[in-house]
Amino acid sequence: MRGAQDSASGRGQVRATPGNLITVNPNEVHDGRPVAGESRTWRMLYLDPALIAQTAKAMGHSPQAEFIYPVLNHPSAVGAFHRLYAALTTSALGPxxxxxxxxxxxxxxxxxxKSPAIQLPLLSKELARAKERIDxxxxxxxxxxxxxxxxxLSPFHFLRAFKAATQLPPHAYRLQRQLQMARRLIMSGHSVLSAAYLAGFADQSHLTRHFAATYGLTPGSLSRSRRLQLRRPDEEMMAISQTQRG
Structure with missing residues (x-):
């Protein structure tokens, strides 16, 4: 997150800088030294080796597969790490x-x-059904x-195919559809709390956090803007009526 470090790994000396993923395999000797003596901050998850072995097998690798990069600069993987970290350490972020x-x-x-290749064109019907279910x-x-x-399909193959087709993993795709649903509900007159509940968010703050990040304004701001728009025609008619009386 901040600072940099040099460290030993199973594949030699490596340097990690902000935005890099650092990995350590079980029983691997490693250390870490700050670069230029500056302090470092990072976020860390310890993953059960049995979970990694199970996931590796599902991906078509050996259950004994090891991480091949002690330091990785991969924005998509880093983004996934931050989302996983938030889901595991923050309440009310969804299932x-x-x-x-x-x-x-x-x-x-x-x-x-590399993982085994899949034939994406053959999965169009299955992907369409999954997308329709979420929609x-x-x-x-x-x-x-x-x-x-x-x-x-296996979960891993389905995820790869769905993301290739929609540019998003299923849960992120569902979140976008939830936000669109909440926006429609607010524009039709529902309160922010009601919209959050009906669109499947954990609570109002859960909706607000994602809504603001996606649309650049809070659902409360949208709701207030809608009320003002509905009030203006009445105010204009009142002003016209007063002018006519004058």
Missing amino acids: RHEILDQELFQILTPLFG AHPEVPVTLAELAAEAG
């Missing part, structure tokens, strides 16, 4: 079980190296395993 597998796959893909009911949480089972 954690929906996020865990999807973000973990995206983090591990570059760390393990129809974005307020309903759905796991990667559920979507993959309906498509008859």
Whole structure:
């Protein structure tokens, strides 16, 4: 997050700078020294080796597969790490079980190296069904395993295909549909609290955080703007009436 460090790893000396992922395999000797004596800050997750082995197998790798990059500059994987970290350490960010597998796959893909290729054009019908399910009911949480089972694919292959088709993993795609649903509800007259509930958000603050990040304004601001727009025609008619009386 800040600062830089030099460290030993199973693959020699490496340097990590802000925005890099640092990985350590089980039983690997490692250390860390600040560059130029400056302080460092980072965010860290300890992942159970059994979970990594299970995920590696699902991705077509050996369960004994190790991370091949002690330091990785990969913006997509870094973004996935931040989302996973937030889901595991912050309350009211949505169903954690929906996020865990999807973000973990995206983090591990570059760390393990190339994965077996899949034929994306053959998956169009399955992807369409999954997309339609999310579009129809974005307020309903759905796991990667559920979507993959309906498509008859492994979760990892389904995730890769869905992201290739929509540019987003399923949970992020559902979040965008939730936000659109909440926006429509607010514009139709629902309160922010009601819109948050109906669109499937954990609470009003959960909606507000994501809404502001996506649209650049809070749902409360949108609601107030709508009320002002509805009030103006009445005020204009009143002003016209007063002018006519005068």
